[in-house]
Amino acid sequence: MTTAVREPQQVSPLTNRLNAILNSRGIDPSTAATEPTAEPVTAALELAAARIPRRYRDALADHPQVADWVQHVSRAGRSGPGGAPGIDHGPSLLIAGPTGTGKTHQAYGAVRSLLAAGVRLRWEATNTADLYASQRPRPGHDPERQLQALGRCPLLVLDDLGAAKASQWTEELTYRLIDRRYTHELPTLITTNLPIGELRDAVGDRVASRLAEMTERIILTGADRRRHPAH
Numbered sequence: 133m134t135t136a137v138r139e140p141q142q143v144s145p146l147t148n149r150l151n152a153i154l155n156s157r158g159i160d161p162s163t164a165a166t167e168p169t170a171e172p173v174t175a176a177l178e179l180a181a182a183r184i185p186r187r188y189r190d191a192l193a194d195h196p197q198v199a200d201w202v203q204h205v206s207r208a209g210r211s212g213p214g215g216a217p218g219i220d221h222g223p224s225l226l227i228a229g230p231t232g233t234g235k236t237h238q239a240y241g242a243v244r245s246l247l248a249a250g251v252r253l254r255w256e257a258t259n260t261a262d263l264y265a266s267q268r269p270r271p272g273h274d275p276e277r278q279l280q281a282l283g284r285c286p287l288l289v290l291d292d293l294g295a296a297k298a299s300q301w302t303e304e305l306t307y308r309l310i311d312r313r314y315t316h317e318l319p320t321l322i323t324t325n326l327p328i329g330e331l332r333d334a335v336g337d338r339v340a341s342r343l344a345e346m347t348e349r350i351i352l353t354g355a356d357r358r359r360h361p362a363h
């Protein structure tokens with residue numbers, strides 16, 4: 133892609149840092165980012181950084197399969213407003229593993245890497261327990277609208293699937309959300325503490341079947357990083 137010669141632009145330290153990290157992992161940030169979109173991308177990065185929970189603000193998608201997913205989605209990005217690539221559809225990941233192995237870290241790391249690659253990204257993130265809690269009827273809140281927004285957003289991080297106590301009601305909510313994302317092939321990063329074999333009992337067969345088709349599985353292993361941070 134050719135770029136016009138322009139005055140040097142101010143690039144935020146965050147962009148610089150993310151680009152350096154992508155380069156060190158063999159990902160070329162310029163494959164997606166083009167010169168004319170440098171400013172919106174920087175702004176998007178900064179906005180996104182502000183929405184990422186503090187603990188994961190520097191998270192890197194350093195797992196090779198997650199890095200591959202980032203590259204795949206970046207490449208598939210369609211041209212969005214202003215010429216920056218956006219997400220239309222793409223593969224999803226199911227990141228499984230015991231507590232503290234870095235599942236949420238990889239999920240937010242993936243969001244950050246996509247932004248650093250210049251992908252225009254409207255994304256939402258929710259923990260499933262919080263989702264169920266917020267779906268309970270309460271005055272002045274439209275749970276249906278919230279579910280639709282999560283179902284439709286270009287990228288969704290659905291954290292800790294299967295961690296909350298299951299009921300017919302939670303199963304139905306999860307089904308509607310996953311089915312929407314499955315049907316429209318919307319990239320979704322799902323994490324779960326459960327061994328894959330137990331997922332079906334926890335979320336129901338309809339959800340488990342869709343996840344089997346729509347996600348690539350990544351199993352994180354190792355010690356609980358919260359208790360053994362040096363490992």
Ligand SMILES: Nc1ncnc2c1ncn2[C@@H]1O[C@H](COP(=O)(O)OP(=O)(O)O)[C@@H](O)[C@H]1O
Pocket residue numbers: 187188194229230231232233234235236237238357358
């Ligand atoms: N690849 C990593 N590099 C550095 N720190 C990490 C990494 N993965 C996880 N951590 C840290 O380990 C802790 C647990 O990670 P987290 O993603 O919350 O685990 P999980 O979601 O699997 O329970 C957090 O403090 C997180 O910042």
Ligand SMILES: [Mg+2]
Pocket residue numbers: 235236237291292323
């Ligand atoms: Mg987590």
